[in-house]
Amino acid sequence: MANAEKIQKALKNHEADAFIITSPSNRFYATSFRSSAGIVFVTEGKSYFVTDFRYIEAAQNNITGFEVSMIDAGRNYAAFINDLIAAHNVKKLGFEDMAMSYSEYNSYKQALNAELVPIGNAVTALRASKEQWEIERMIKAQRIAEAAFDDVLKIIKPGITEKEIAAELIYRQHMHGAEGVSFSPIVVSGVNSSMPHGTPSDKKVEAGDFVTMDFGSKYLGYCSDMTRTVAVGYATDEMKKIYDIVLEAQLAAIAYEKAGVYGRDVDAVARKIITDAGYGDCFGHGFGHSLGIDVHEAPNANQSETGILPVGACVSAEPGIYIPGKFGVRIEDVTIMTEDGCENITKAKKDLLIL
Numbered sequence: 001m002a003n004a005e006k007i008q009k010a011l012k013n014h015e016a017d018a019f020i021i022t023s024p025s026n027r028f029y030a031t032s033f034r035s036s037a038g039i040v041f042v043t044e045g046k047s048y049f050v051t052d053f054r055y056i057e058a059a060q061n062n063i064t065g066f067e068v069s070m071i072d073a074g075r076n077y078a079a080f081i082n083d084l085i086a087a088h089n090v091k092k093l094g095f096e097d098m099a100m101s102y103s104e105y106n107s108y109k110q111a112l113n114a115e116l117v118p119i120g121n122a123v124t125a126l127r128a129s130k131e132q133w134e135i136e137r138m139i140k141a142q143r144i145a146e147a148a149f150d151d152v153l154k155i156i157k158p159g160i161t162e163k164e165i166a167a168e169l170i171y172r173q174h175m176h177g178a179e180g181v182s183f184s185p186i187v188v189s190g191v192n193s194s195m196p197h198g199t200p201s202d203k204k205v206e207a208g209d210f211v212t213m214d215f216g217s218k219y220l221g222y223c224s225d226m227t228r229t230v231a232v233g234y235a236t237d238e239m240k241k242i243y244d245i246v247l248e249a250q251l252a253a254i255a256y257e258k259a260g261v262y263g264r265d266v267d268a269v270a271r272k273i274i275t276d277a278g279y280g281d282c283f284g285h286g287f288g289h290s291l292g293i294d295v296h297e298a299p300n301a302n303q304s305e306t307g308i309l310p311v312g313a314c315v316s317a318e319p320g321i322y323i324p325g326k327f328g329v330r331i332e333d334v335t336i337m338t339e340d341g342c343e344n345i346t347k348a349k350k351d352l353l354i355l
Contacts, residue, residue, distance in 0.1 A: 182216030
């Protein structure tokens, strides 16, 4: 089923005659067209995409299943939306209250000839379960990231800086076909690797350092996400011990994963192994998050997740141990939930690499 049809179907479950979709990610989900400006207007029987002069030709050439229109010079979106409201006799217009800014809401509330009603996560919830074509884009994005990772492994040595590694990851992902990166790479080494989301710095890699690299590619609008921790020169017995605990926790939780299980229970499997090993206080983030159009989506696999993981959910698997003043280790794959388990779409090796 096309994504726009899913949104039309979801409309029936809300007290609204139509939806207006303004957030960039959900506009892309509906249309498979990326733009910095535009709105999607969906009724039970018809879908519209409205944009400005900058995007109209590309939108008309690339969007199917929508009536594509352009706002005229000197005419704002609200005026066009009011025409659609009148044409479809819309009394209640559902809006993305979890994404729309307060000022934008007030502007539309004053300008539109319909009552604005919140729809919560009505659209974003549809993104939790991916279609096969979406998964294929994510797999391609992952292969691009892995190719870049293989390249970068060849240049990591004492003297290279965290910033230089991050720059190489970005460059090489583009060279292998990425349309962009999922997020700014996290590259931290040595004592800096104890910071899960540390920012790449001018610190030079030294022999005996762990180097943690968290990065991802974008391909046709969909993200990949992976983390690998490698050692440079040598690894101490303590470093090897921590690495093995993190890997054991990740593999155990992946083996537990399948559609229908609670995200918090997946987290608990990994957390127990790390806690039993004496490092529970050093694992302060969740086991994983969903991803797709955005690198962080729902549902999650963390301690507070009360929902189940549906078939087709794409969930990261990324436990870690972080010891302040020493080092940290994180290993991250992406898994696809199936009825009887999960598919790990990350192929990069996970044995401890000592460069």
